[in-house]
Amino acid sequence: xxxxxxxxxxxxxxxxxxxxxxxxxxxxxxxxxxxxxxxxxxxxxxxxxxxxxxxxxxxxxxxxxxxxxxxxxxxxxxxxxxxxxxxxxxxxxxxxxxxxxxxxxxxxxxxxxxxxxxxxxxxxxxxxxxxxxxxxxxxxxxxxxxxxxxxxxxxxxxxxxxxxxxxxxxxxxxxxxxxxxxxxxxxxxxxxxxxxxxxxxxxxxxxxxxxxxxxxxxxxxxxxxxxxxxxxxxxxxxxxxxxxxxxxxxxxxxxxxxxxxxxxxxxxxxxxxxxxxxxxxxxxxxxxxxxxxxxxxxxxxxxxxxxxxxxxxxxxxxxxxxxxxxxxxx
Amino acid sequence: xxxxxxxxxxxxxxxxxxxxxxxxxxxxxxxxxxxxxxxxxxxxxxxxxxxxxxxxxxxxxxxxxxxxxxxxxxxxxxxxxxxxxxxxxxxxxxxxxxxxxxxxxxxxxxxxxxxxxxxxxxxxxxxxxxxxxxxxxxxxxxxxxxxxxxxxxxxxxxxxxxxxxxxxxxxxxxxxxxxxxxxxxxxxxxxxxxxxxxxxxxxxxxxxxxxxxxxxxxxxxxxxxxxxxxxxxxxxxxxxxxxxxxxxxxxxxxxxxxxxxxxxxxxxxxxxxxxxxxxxxxxxxxxxxxxxxxxxxxxxxxxxx
Numbered sequence: 279x280x281x282x283x284x285x286x287x288x289x290x291x292x293x294x295x296x297x298x299x300x301x302x303x304x305x306x307x308x309x310x311x312x313x314x315x316x317x318x319x320x321x322x323x324x325x326x327x328x329x330x331x332x333x334x335x336x337x338x339x340x341x342x343x344x345x346x347x348x349x350x351x352x353x354x355x356x357x358x359x360x361x362x363x364x365x366x367x368x369x370x371x372x373x374x375x376x377x378x379x380x381x382x383x384x385x386x387x388x389x390x391x392x393x394x395x396x397x398x399x400x401x402x403x404x405x406x407x408x409x410x411x412x413x414x415x416x417x418x419x420x421x422x423x424x425x426x427x428x429x430x431x432x433x434x435x436x437x438x439x440x441x442x443x444x445x446x447x448x449x450x451x452x453x454x455x456x457x458x459x460x461x462x463x464x465x466x467x468x469x470x471x472x473x474x475x476x477x478x479x480x481x482x483x484x485x486x487x488x489x490x491x492x493x494x495x496x497x498x499x500x501x502x503x504x505x506x507x508x509x510x511x512x513x514x515x516x517x518x519x520x521x522x523x524x525x526x527x528x529x530x531x532x533x534x535x536x537x538x539x540x541x542x543x544x545x546x547x548x549x550x551x552x553x554x555x556x557x558x559x560x561x562x563x564x565x566x567x568x569x570x571x572x573x574x575x576x577x578x579x580x581x582x583x584x585x586x587x588x589x590x591x592x593x594x595x596x597x598x599x600x601x602x603x604x605x606x607x608x
Numbered sequence: 609x610x611x612x613x614x615x616x617x618x619x620x621x622x623x624x625x626x627x628x629x630x631x632x633x634x635x636x637x638x639x640x641x642x643x644x645x646x647x648x649x650x651x652x653x654x655x656x657x658x659x660x661x662x663x664x665x666x667x668x669x670x671x672x673x674x675x676x677x678x679x680x681x682x683x684x685x686x687x688x689x690x691x692x693x694x695x696x697x698x699x700x701x702x703x704x705x706x707x708x709x710x711x712x713x714x715x716x717x718x719x720x721x722x723x724x725x726x727x728x729x730x731x732x733x734x735x736x737x738x739x740x741x742x743x744x745x746x747x748x749x750x751x752x753x754x755x756x757x758x759x760x761x762x763x764x765x766x767x768x769x770x771x772x773x774x775x776x777x778x779x780x781x782x783x784x785x786x787x788x789x790x791x792x793x794x795x796x797x798x799x800x801x802x803x804x805x806x807x808x809x810x811x812x813x814x815x816x817x818x819x820x821x822x823x824x825x826x827x828x829x830x831x832x833x834x835x836x837x838x839x840x841x842x843x844x845x846x847x848x849x850x851x852x853x854x855x856x857x858x859x860x861x862x863x864x865x866x867x868x869x870x871x872x873x874x875x876x877x878x879x880x881x882x883x884x885x886x887x888x889x890x891x892x893x894x895x896x897x898x899x900x901x902x903x904x905x906x907x908x909x910x911x912x913x
Contacts (some may be wrong), residue, residue: 372819385810
């Protein structure tokens with residue numbers, strides 16, 4: 279008699295819809311997004327700029343700008359509903375249970391406070407610690423994210439640190455209270471290539487040691503291939519394909535996923551021009567009635583233009599496509 | 609540190625140049641120094657002898673160096689009208705002006721900054737629009753007219769406060785309020801725009817993502833950064849208050865430096881007018897210098913960069 283161990287997801291999004299009001303227009307940027315993230319797992323959310331990745335992450339943190347609002351669906355975190363949660367409860371969850379790292383470390387740290395005071399404030403607000411223990415924890419965390427000479431860096435202002443160091447400070451802020459879920463929104467995009475790998479390694483190491491769940495938002499498939507356990511491909515505000523990382527790269531099904539992978543430069547194919555998916559993401563206020571990807575899809579058939587395809591299970595994979603075909607047939 | 613030194617150097621240079629300008633302006637402004645000091649029956653020869661004694665017949669640049677030499681040795685001279693010692697006048701009237709100026713200065717920030725924060729937090733709502741209307745009005749109303757309006761309302765009509773006099777708190781309220789009015793209006797506007805600019809920064813989102821309360825995000829982080837331009841503005845407010853004090857002290861009969869200067873100019877009392885003009889110029893220049901220092905102190909990116 280063996281019984282399958284059922285683990286509950288840390289974060290569970292169901293039909294999440296986020297709407298932006300701008301210049302009298304109203305349009306959905308995230309449309310019916312459903313995604314589960316389990317403990318000790320790295321899920322990568324990939325897609326082109328403007329497909330709603332960041333808005334989805336900000337929705338989870340309830341940090342949307344004034345013009346944007348969650349207008350439907352649910353966000354369940356460890357069994358609690360976040361969409362309707364009180365501001366006070368959300369504040370207690372931020373940094374303590376869900377942390378977020380942003381894209382641009384150069385602008386994401388308050389220029390008027392030292393690294394140490396920023397970290398200590400965070401600790402004191404959440405834990406009510408005294409100054410000595412807050413200092414000790416701040417120092418230990420800075421050292422853990424491999425900031426050399428952490429003790430003197432406590433007194434440094436953000437402008438005195440390099441981009442990579444500032445992103446390490448951001449990581450320290452995100453990890454200092456040992457959260458269950460870390461959302462990293464393009465954490466390496468703004469950094470030098472050499473620093474990117476170090477920051478990514480740091481994040482993956484921390485995720486392993488702390489066994490936390492991590493949602494990594496990126497458009498860099500090389501990063502996805504090296505760190506993800508599971509990948510969700512987002513297009514125009516919704517998930518079009520989701521699969522374990524090996525499956526996704528070995529056998530991508532959705533034409534959009536195939537296009538993304540196909541567009542990666544290959545060392546062997548030096549003489550061929552680099553492939554790019556034709557067209558661009560439709561702006562959210564002008565989406566086609568059927569499959570959102572149909573206008574750019576080499577395999578679109580009649581039904582794709584009329585009906586919006588549902589997200590359906592195919593073994594471990596979720597796929598939103600009426601006519602999955604291999605790019606090899608082109 | 610180098611910035612502070614260079615700013616201090618500039619300050620001294622401006623002080624010297626402006627003292628020359630003031631000196632020339634007073635010499636060239638026309639009028640007769642002897643009219644104030646001597647009775648109407650004095651003969652032209654006696655007047656000429658008097659001018660000779662005061663050193664007014666020498667070329668102006670020579671007079672300037674003589675005057676600068678005396679000032680630096682502490683000899684401030686005497687009034688031509690009542691022979692009062694200018695040093696004593698400086699202490700007696702300076703104290704009154706200091707009280708009035710300090711009260712106005714405190715009001716500018718104690719009222720201007722909270723109103724500005726409030727407006728920024730309630731952006732485009734009724735409170736913001738009300739505060740901004742007040743601010744535009746405050747900058748548009750000339751202070752001499754506001755002073756008359758205040759006297760009419762609070763003194764003549766409501767009989768709440770005296771229209772003029774010195775030196776109790778009830779005498780201070782109207783002149784200090786009028787003197788501060790435009791500064792408040794400017795500070796409100798400055799605070800609001802600085803707050804809005806900072807509240808739109810990425811690090812505000814980071815502070816919220818860290819689970820900090822809105823009170824901390826706005827009242828500590830955004831305000832700390834918004835204060836940089838406001839502190840810089842503070843030194844300029846000193847200059848503004850000094851300038852307006854001439855009018856306000858005269859209208860409210862507040863016996864300060866401004867009133868002394870206005871009277872001295874009207875009576876062609878050269879030594880007094882000259883010295884107090886220089887004092888006011890020095891105050892404005894020092895205010896601007898303090899603004900530069902304040903900017904460095906307030907902004908860590910300048911302090912250690």
